[in-house]
Amino acid sequence: xxxxxxxxxxxxxxxxxxxxxxxxxxxxxxxxxxxxxxxxxxxxxxxxxxxxxxxxxxxxxxxxxxxxxxxxxxxxxxxxxxxxxxxxxxxxxxxxxxxxxxxxxxxxxxxxxxxxxxxxxxxxxxxxxxxxxxxxxxxxxxxxxxxxxxxxxxxxxxxxxxxxxxxxxxxxxxxxxxxxxxxxxxxxxxxxxxxxxxxxxxxxxxxxxxxxxxxxxxxxxxxxxxxxxxxxxxxxxxxxxxxxxxxxxxxxxxxxxxxxxxxxxxxxxxxxxxxxxxxxxxxxxxxxxxxxxxxxxxxxxxxxxxxxxxxxxxxxxxxxxxxxxxxxxxxxx
Numbered sequence: 212x213x214x215x216x217x218x219x220x221x222x223x224x225x226x227x228x229x230x231x232x233x234x235x236x237x238x239x240x241x242x243x244x245x246x247x248x249x250x251x252x253x254x255x256x257x258x259x260x261x262x263x264x265x266x267x268x269x270x271x272x273x274x275x276x277x278x279x280x281x282x283x284x285x286x287x288x289x290x291x292x293x294x295x296x297x298x299x300x301x302x303x304x305x306x307x308x309x310x311x312x313x314x315x316x317x318x319x320x321x322x323x324x325x326x327x328x329x330x331x332x333x334x335x336x337x338x339x340x341x342x343x344x345x346x347x348x349x350x351x352x353x354x355x356x357x358x359x360x361x362x363x364x365x366x367x368x369x370x371x372x373x374x375x376x377x378x379x380x381x382x383x384x385x386x387x388x389x390x391x392x393x394x395x396x397x398x399x400x401x402x403x404x405x406x407x408x409x410x411x412x413x414x415x416x417x418x419x420x421x422x423x424x425x426x427x428x429x430x431x432x433x434x435x436x437x438x439x440x441x442x443x444x445x446x447x448x449x450x451x452x453x454x455x456x457x458x459x460x461x462x463x464x465x466x467x468x469x470x471x472x473x474x475x476x477x478x479x480x481x482x483x484x485x486x487x488x489x490x491x492x493x494x495x496x497x498x499x500x501x502x503x504x505x506x507x508x509x510x511x512x513x514x515x516x517x518x519x520x521x522x523x524x525x526x527x528x529x530x531x532x533x534x535x536x537x538x539x540x541x542x543x544x
Contacts, residue, residue, distance in 0.1 A: 247288070251276055251522045259519075261489070273296075279291070279320075287309070333359065358375060364406060376400050397422040412435075414437075415441055419436060439459040440457050451467075452467065456484060496526070498516075502519060
């Protein structure tokens with residue numbers, strides 16, 4: 212992997228695991244909580260002041276920022292630019308870029324709970340790359356299906372589950388032996404994956420349901436009806452509910468977290484994709500087809516909209532840095 216030339220500012224602020232100088236001190240004074248939205252069709256990220264709900268600045272990427280991952284020490288926000296073949300490093304408090312590193316086709320990515328590995332799904336190139344988290348050096352490359360999409364780990368970090376969109380399968384990779392444990396059919400165009408209370412949930416984007424999978428062998432245990440184009444799954448900070456974004460239907464489905472029983476459906480036109488929970492209980496939702504972020508108060512149903520760049524995909528809130536419950540629900544803590 213080759214480091215692109217960095218400006219003096221970016222070099223000084225590059226993450227410690229790259230072996231470069233420590234980050235610059237942040238400017239004095241309070242920093243407002245921010246929302247960072249990855250405008251995958253606009254080659255940039257939009258940074259929103261969460262208090263005023265205004266875009267305060269934008270930062271360019273190379274081509275297609277899609278997903279993010281917070282480093283285990285919570286000091287750096289990684290942003291994956293898939294078709295730009297680059298991993299960007301951002302300040303998670305200010306939303307300012309610190310530099311970037313060339314890696315092939317980083318689409319979806321996430322750190323293992325023990326902080327040892329970073330799994331990167333390369334959707335375009337059809338391989339799953341496992342990196343050593345502390346050095347970002349490649350540990351192993353898997354070719355286990357077509358269009359690797361989303362991922363989730365077991366809490367003990369022994370296994371990572373990866374959905375293969377074009378193959379219609381879920382793959383279990385053993386991180387101790389670096390071998391594929393099993394591959395199982397789950398439905399047409401699987402996307403979001405979540406380890407949840409001893410089972411694995413997979414959002415089936417080519418249908419209108421979640422697949423409930425046995426993590427031991429990949430057996431399909433049951434299906435849970437949601438809505439058309441079930442895309443991703445999110446656990447509330449109090450761990451009582453699951454939110455499913457239904458991108459085609461333009462809705463959110465709320466399930467009981469224990470029984471997976473249906474609770475309610477919330478209209479959300481514009482192709483809801485990823486979302487994040489704020490400490491005040493509101494949901495910040497990227498609307499992929501509407502170039503907007505929706506801020507939903509689930510108690511009242513009130514929704515505000517913020518215009519951002521084209522095709523907003525991943526969404527990050529800086530409040531995650533101090534909101535332990537939200538970090539735990541997202542498997543960040």
